[in-house]
Amino acid sequence: MKGGKIQLGHGSGGRMMNELIHNLFRRHFANPELDPLDDGAILPDPGGRLAFATDSFVVDPLFFPGGNIGDLAVNGTVNDLCMCGSRPLWLSAGFIIEEGMEYDDLEIIVGSMAGAAAAAGIRIVTGDTKVVEHGQADRLFINTSGIGVIDHDFTLGSRHLEPGDRLILSGTIGDHGIAVLSRRSHLGFSTPLLSDTAGLQELAALLLQSCGGALHAMRDPTRGGVAALCNEFARSAGVEIRLEETALPVRPEVAAACELLGLDSLYIANEGKLVAAVAAGAAEKALKALQSHPLGRKASIIGEVKKGEAGLVAMRTALGGWRVVDMPAGELLPRIC
Amino acid sequence: MNLAPFRDPAIAARLLEEIHAAQSRPLVIMETCGGQTHALLRLGLDQLLPRGLELVHGPGCPVCVTPVALIDQAIALAGRPEVILATFGDMMRVPGSASTLFEARSAGGDVRMVYSALDALELAQSNPEREVVFFAIGFETTAPGSAQAAMQARSANTGNFSLLSAHVLVPPAVRFLLHSPENRVQGYLAAGHACAVLGWEPYENLAAEFHVPIVVTGFEAVDLLRGILRVVQLLEANEARVENAYERVVRWEGNPRARAGMEQVFRICDREWRGIGLIPASGLTLQPEYTAWDAQEKFGPPAAAQTAAGVCISGLVLQGLKKPTACPAFGRECTPAHPLGAPMVSGEGACAAYYTYQRMPGGRE
Numbered sequence: 001m002k003g004g005k006i007q008l009g010h011g012s013g014g015r016m017m018n019e020l021i022h023n024l025f026r027r028h029f030a031n032p033e034l035d036p037l038d039d040g041a042i043l044p045d046p047g048g049r050l051a052f053a054t055d056s057f058v059v060d061p062l063f064f065p066g067g068n069i070g071d072l073a074v075n076g077t078v079n080d081l082c083m084c085g086s087r088p089l090w091l092s093a094g095f096i097i098e099e100g101m102e103y104d105d106l107e108i109i110v111g112s113m114a115g116a117a118a119a120a121g122i123r124i125v126t127g128d129t130k131v132v133e134h135g136q137a138d139r140l141f142i143n144t145s146g147i148g149v150i151d152h153d154f155t156l157g158s159r160h161l162e163p164g165d166r167l168i169l170s171g172t173i174g175d176h177g178i179a180v181l182s183r184r185s186h187l188g189f190s191t192p193l194l195s196d197t198a199g200l201q202e203l204a205a206l207l208l209q210s211c212g213g214a215l216h217a218m219r220d221p222t223r224g225g226v227a228a229l230c231n232e233f234a235r236s237a238g239v240e241i242r243l244e245e246t247a248l249p250v251r252p253e254v255a256a257a258c259e260l261l262g263l264d265s266l267y268i269a270n271e272g273k274l275v276a277a278v279a280a281g282a283a284e285k286a287l288k289a290l291q292s293h294p295l296g297r298k299a300s301i302i303g304e305v306k307k308g309e310a311g312l313v314a315m316r317t318a319l320g321g322w323r324v325v326d327m328p329a330g331e332l333l334p335r336i337c
Numbered sequence: 338m339n340l341a342p343f344r345d346p347a348i349a350a351r352l353l354e355e356i357h358a359a360q361s362r363p364l365v366i367m368e369t370c371g372g373q374t375h376a377l378l379r380l381g382l383d384q385l386l387p388r389g390l391e392l393v394h395g396p397g398c399p400v401c402v403t404p405v406a407l408i409d410q411a412i413a414l415a416g417r418p419e420v421i422l423a424t425f426g427d428m429m430r431v432p433g434s435a436s437t438l439f440e441a442r443s444a445g446g447d448v449r450m451v452y453s454a455l456d457a458l459e460l461a462q463s464n465p466e467r468e469v470v471f472f473a474i475g476f477e478t479t480a481p482g483s484a485q486a487a488m489q490a491r492s493a494n495t496g497n498f499s500l501l502s503a504h505v506l507v508p509p510a511v512r513f514l515l516h517s518p519e520n521r522v523q524g525y526l527a528a529g530h531a532c533a534v535l536g537w538e539p540y541e542n543l544a545a546e547f548h549v550p551i552v553v554t555g556f557e558a559v560d561l562l563r564g565i566l567r568v569v570q571l572l573e574a575n576e577a578r579v580e581n582a583y584e585r586v587v588r589w590e591g592n593p594r595a596r597a598g599m600e601q602v603f604r605i606c607d608r609e610w611r612g613i614g615l616i617p618a619s620g621l622t623l624q625p626e627y628t629a630w631d632a633q634e635k636f637g638p639p640a641a642a643q644t645a646a647g648v649c650i651s652g653l654v655l656q657g658l659k660k661p662t663a664c665p666a667f668g669r670e671c672t673p674a675h676p677l678g679a680p681m682v683s684g685e686g687a688c689a690a691y692y693t694y695q696r697m698p699g700g701r702e
Contacts, residue, residue, distance in 0.1 A: 246346075259340065262684060309697075312697065314697055316381075317379070317380050317381045318344065318346045318380075318558075319346050319349050319350070319380050319381060319382065319385065319558055320346070320350075320381070320385060321380055321381015321382055321383070321384045321385050322381050322384065322697060323378065323379055323380070323381050323694040323695065323697075324693065324694050324695060324696050324697050326692070326693045326694075326696070
């Protein structure tokens with residue numbers, strides 16, 4: 001298959017599909033739950049409450065600085081599971097492939113998925129492949145769904161934010177969105193910036209260990225960025241959120257690209273960051289725990305939860321004035337995840 | 338360019354102190370450009386200025402002032418099977434008389450968002466079987482780009498490319514507002530980026546004729562505060578002249594090359610400004626040598642727009658006569674997701690700036 005192209009036959013259920021599954025997916029993903037290749041995976045009882053999450057990935061381009069759609073598809077669902085406070089265990093992977101896609105590209109992507117899954121300690125246990133006619137998809141779409149087990153007895157969630165909670169961001173914002181945009185040929189700018197795509201399982205575990213029940217919610221600021229996340233938090237818990245602009249870590253390259261394109265880094269997608277709401281008394285401990293990890297070096301307390309005006313996100317600007325940080329209006333940038 | 342010094346909170350705080358110290362009486366200043374309006378509200382600067390210093394927001398939002406008839410024409414062109422209608426993203430959601438370019442796209446029209454006129458030209462060159470119409474909006478800032486695309490289309494003999502020009506000029510609009518019997522603006526912040534092309538010569542006559550100080554002003558916190566400080570100082574000294582507080586970008590003569598390009602491709606015409614009315618000699622239309630690249634020559638003139646009277650007060654907002662929050666529809670029937678008027682749509686519209694940054698009941702401590 002090396003050097004070849006994916007054909008309609010690779011999704012037809014016959015011999016070609018069988019070869020693809022054996023030579024590609026099973027070879028990279030091999031694990032005891034997947035190996036029988038039955039219609040579904042049979043899983044052991046993990047012994048706790050479960051978290052279940054799904055996400056679809058349609059990023060353009062498939063390969064971007066710092067990653068590709070494969071790592072993104074694994075990390076995206078792993079991170080959703082981690083944000084629920086669960087330990088990710090199993091993943092499904094559905095592939096919708098456009099006829100004519102290069103086999104070698106697909107293999108690189110599948111290899112990246114296997115690498116990201118191993119790093120996150122998750123197994124890809126079931127999957128599906130469809131091939132659609134040329135023009136009916138854009139090279140490759142991937143859906144992943146995952147299951148994780150919750151090892152503690154409290155429940156995390158945006159509705160559990162309480163006045164006084166501190167919001168902690170694990171690192172710089174906007175890296176992924178700007179790295180992907182830089183590869184869109186027509187935008188005419190280039191940057192050494194890499195996507196931040198990464199699994200958040202270790203950061204999430206550090207927060208759970210250091211805060212326990214003082215950790216009220218976690219979420220990863222993907223599409224819509226930190227701005228959308230804070231608005232969802234504020235609406236869900238019926239609280240006001242106040243951010244400090246000077247506390248937001250932004251790389252100079254991201255700031256410069258935002259300047260050029262007229263974008264606001266608060267709204268740009270991230271794929272390896274989290275925002276945690278932590279009771280005030282545990283905030284410093286949580287911050288230190290994050291900063292002890294390479295992915296959390298630049299972690300920062302970015303704001304505070306107030307009773308205030310339910311659903312409002314306000315930010316004190318660097319100059320000392322206040323502005324609203326609104327929910328993004330609708331169509332954002334083109335496909336970045 | 339390192340912008341850090343122009344955003345430095347310490348420098349900004351010092352300028353704010355100077356403004357507070359310089360002002361002795363109530364003053365009304367207009368920032369002409371929507372980019373400045375957005376920056377002021379995004380930075381929260383409006384809350385930090387002296388209470389007696391009122392900033393009113395001017396008409397410098399290109400999509401806001403684009404006449405309904407031209408938007409309707411763009412929507413109609415987008416509906417033609419051979420046409421690819423290309424324009425800036427901001428234009429997509431601006432309501433015409435019955436719909437928007439976004440809706441035209443959902444209805445099957447081929448509407449593309451581009452970042453520059455040259456991107457639209459490229460689109461024409463890579464789709465030779467289609468007709469690419471670039472809906473050219475904007476002030477002196479974007480007109481040179483449109484001119485360059487037209488010149489390149491001409492030299493490359495690209496016949497399937499044309500411009501639907503809605504370009505407008507800032508100084509005639511300032512003159513129009515100064516002439517208005519309702520004018521209460523005492524000093525102006527001229528739009529820095531537009532002046533980078535035209536220079537500030539056109540403002541010298543206005544300053545003298547209407548006895549108003551005009552200060553060429555940029556868009557960062559320190560730029561804005563320096564511009565405001567100079568206008569306040571000139572007003573306090575009763576001096577009416579043009580000064581440049583955006584020295585790193587603007588020269589007196591502007592950018593002669595960009596201007597020459599504009600003059601080669603465009604000639605000045607009267608233009609209807611949405612919500613404001615006809616402003617003499619304020620628009621740009623294509624020169625006779627460029628009729629082959631003029632969408633209105635190719636496809637015919639626009640139909641008359643049917644404008645229904647509604648609650649929207651965007652015309653008054655664009656002239657600085659009302660604040661967006663004075664509109665009964667603001668934040669209720671009219672939001673960025675469902676705009677009744679263009680200023681609620683655009684990244685440069687005053688209503689959108691208030692909605693986005695200052696929809697905050699009461700003050701914060």
